[in-house]
Amino acid sequence: MTMTPEQATWFSDVFERIVSNVDRVLLGKAHIIRLALTALFSEGHLLLEDYPGTGKTSLARAIAQSVRGTSNRVQFTPDLLPGDITGVNIYDQRTGNFEFHRGPVFANIVLADEINRASPKTQSALLEVMEEGQVTVDGVTHPVAGPFMVIATQNPIEQAGTYRLPEAQLDRFIMKASIGYPDHEATIRILEGSERKAHEIVVPEVVPAATVVEMAALARSVHVDASINDYVSRLVDSTRTAAEVRLGVSVRGALALVRASKTLAAASGRYYVTPDDIKSLAEPVLAHRLVLDPEAEFEGVTSSSVIAQILIETAPPIDRPAV
Structure with a gap:
């Protein structure tokens, strides 16, 4: 059943x-x-590549x-x-029995700070719970409560003693972004409130966790019109044939783009994707x-510039999606 205008x-x-x-x-x-x-509302996870002290922990807590x-x-x-x-x-x-002691992954929002500093074996411990919302220990499955989201961070500058995230793990993150430093006005406001430590700031509840689960289902x-799916497919195909790219976007990536776009449409008050x-x-x-191809990286090509060029070269649907 399609979302109604009132629900949007x-x-x-909210x-x-x-x-x-x-x-x-x-x-x-x-x-x-x-x-x-x-x-969060797309039931995905976020990777932040950012410098220390930009508010990653505050974002997760808030x-x-x-x-x-x-x-x-x-x-x-x-x-x-x-x-x-x-x-x-x-x-x-x-009791003579083994008792399961839950790890920190059993929370609604999990901040995995500097995830690339852990060994690949430890990084892979997150794969199951990020994909399936459950943890299996000694053959016993333990589900995590919804909503569930991992916000992972990595430092873009300091690479000593780090392990690059494998492509399979990167693919589990629905998005990668950067908070960046605040602008001048925001910095002034932060300094004016310097008498309070970040962990002392508590924001009020807006909705209960159950509502987030409901909204995710609603999103x-x-x-999504057939022309939108065609557009996404053409974008993804272009990443696989681009000269600068050695490995393009997977089907999981295409699905992630559609899922996130559905949420963005609902957040904009629409019940259809544009x-x-x-x-x-x-x-x-x-x-x-x-x-990316190593030679392209050496010449300064970035993944973001490749996507930007593909968006320019791939014509979007011109008709308003039918609903």
């Missing part, structure tokens, strides 16, 4: 209220807040508080083990999935 209006109102709520903590970053919430959810932060280090994230079975001598019902929704999300959803 309600969705947009979405903007959460944006305004989180903006109390992450000042002047409404765009990145909208991207993070688009990932989103969790806005939806009356829980949040955990995991500092990834080379000695971190998979069980430190997912949890482990511990033998109880009193899936946004109408080509502009696809265009605005193409770079954060698709760019990190590309593997």
Whole structure:
């Protein structure tokens, strides 16, 4: 059943209220807040490639508080083990049984700080829970509560002692973005509130967690016209044939773009996806999935510039999607 205009209006109102709520903590970053919430309501995960001290932890905590959810932060280090994230079975001598002790991944919003500092084995501990919303330990499956979102970070400058995320893991993130430093006006406002530490700031609840699950299901019902699917398919095909690209966007990437565009449409008060929704999300959803040719990288080509060029060369549908 397709989303109704009334449901789209309600969705947009709640979405903007959460944006305004989180903006109390992450000042002047409404765009990145909208991207993070688009990932949340698309039941996806967000990768932030950013410098230390730009508000990543504050973003995760404020989103969790806005939806009356829980949040955990995991500092990834080379000695971190998979069980430190997912949890482990511990033998109880009193009962003679093994008892599962949940790891920090059992929260609504999980901040995986500097994820590329952990070994590939530890990084892979997140693959199952990010894709299927569950953790399997010693053959026993433990589901995580919804909503569930991983916000992972990595430092774009400091690469010593890091492990590059494999393509299979990058593909699990619906988006990759950057918060960046605040502008002058936002910096002044932050300094004016310097008497309060970041972790002391608590934002009020906007909606309960159950409403987020309901909204995510509602976003899936946004109408996508056949011409939009054709447009996405042509964009994805172009990434696979571009001369600068060694590995293009997978089918999972195409699905992620459509899912995120549905959420963006609902957040804009519409019950149907437009080509502009696809265009605005193409770079954060698709760019990190590309593997560039080494020679192209040496010449300064970036994944973002490849996506930008493909958007220019690929004609969008000209007719308004029929609903």
